[in-house]
Amino acid sequence: MAQSTLKNVKYVGMTTCVPKRILSNIDDCPPHMQSERERLVRNIGISHRRICSEWQCFSDLAFVATEKLLEEIGWQKEDVEALIVVTQSPDYLIPATAIILQDRLKLTKTTIAFDVNLGCSGYPFALYILGCMISAGTIKKGLVLVGDKCATVIDPLFSDAGTATALEYDPSAPPMYFDLNSDGSGYQAIMLPVGGHRQPTAVHHLVPHKDENGNWRTEAGLILDGPAVLSFSTQQIPPAVNHLLQYSGYDKDKIDYFLFHQANRMINETIRKKLGLTPEKVPMTLHDFGNTSGASIPVTMTARIRESLESGHKTLLLSGFGIGLSWGSCVIEIEGAKFPELIEA
Amino acid sequence: MDSIETFIEKFTEAVDFQEPVPLTAETDLRDLPEWDSLAALGVIVMCDMEYSKTITGNDLVGCVVLNDIYKLVS
16 A cells, blocks of 8 residues: 555554463473573563463453443443454454454444454554544544454464554544555465365364474464564565655654564564664563564553553554565554553453 | 674574584584574574575575575675
C-alpha cells in the first residue's frame, strides 16, 4: 500500500491480559539441554513466557482485557459499534471469534463483528481497519482485540496474550499515518501446512518423526524458517520505518518511543541498530513475555511505558512484521488515553 | 576488507560457542558442535551489520569450510 493518513480517529485506551502461568526457558527444560538452552536464551533474549491453561483460549484473555478497558474508559456496552478481532488462534475454525465475543461481552446485535487473520504484523493493521471505519464518521466508537494463543512448553519463542484497544471519532484528533505491506511470495517462511483445505489433516500427519536436527516433530506442526524470517525482518523494516517517517513529516527525534513487534533479540537489535535508535527509545518485553505475536506491541506498551503514556502527550511509531509475509507501521499521537495495569488471568 | 583472522574473531562471537574452539579458514563447519540454526542467524546478522552483505540460509547451506563464508562477504 502506498502510505495513508487517517483523520478524526482518537486512541482512547488499551488493556493487556496475559495468562498467570509463567514458563522459564531455562528452568523448564530437561537438565541435559541446559547448556544449549542457556546459549539460546542469550541469543533470542527470551527468558520467561506466559502460557494459557489447557481450558483457556485467546478470546478468554481478550474478554477480560475488554471488560477492564470498558470500565476504565467509561463506555457503555451499547456505545460499541464495531468489534474486530485480529488473531490466528480463533475459538473455532468457524464461526468468527469476534461474533461469539459480541454476545459474550453483551454488546448489541447492531455491532459489526468480524475476524482478521493476521499474526505478528497485526496491531498496526488493526488500528488501520477500525480507524478507516471511524474516520468516515459513520461509526463513533469501536474496539480491536489483538493477540494469540501460541505458546507451547517445547518451543522457546512464543507466548500468549490478549489485548483490547478502543478508538473513537474525534474531529480534533491528530492524524494517524500508516504504511502497510504484504508479500505472499514468502508465505512458506512461517506456516501451518496441514489442517486447511489445501492439505486436510490425515492420521499420518500426527505421527512424530525426527527431523534433520534430531528434534521430534509432526507434519501438522508449525514451520518456521528462521533465516528467512530474520532476513525479511532486518531488510524490510528499517527502510519501511524511514519511509513512514518521511511521509508523516516526523523527525526521528520527535518520536518518543519506537515499539517494534517482539520477534527475538537478534532481529530486534539489528533493526534498532540499523535505524540508529537508542535502547531508551525502544522498549522491549522479550525477556519477560517472549514473542506474543500480534499482541507484542500492546504488551510492551502496557508492561514498559504505561505510566509514561498516561503522563502526557506522546508520539509513537509502531511496527509489526512477520507471518504472511506482512509488515505494517504507523505513527500515532496519544494524549489522555487510559492504560490500565497488566492483567493476569 | 577484514583479514581472515579478524573475520574469524567476528564469526566466533556470532556463533556464541559454549567452549573455546580453535578455528582456521579450513575448519569444516560440520565439525563445529554449535553449527546449528541459531549459529546461522548469528552469522547472517554479522555479515549484514559488519560487512553490509545480505546472505541467506541457502547461501550458508552451500558453505563447507569457514573460508567459504569469508568469500561470501569478501
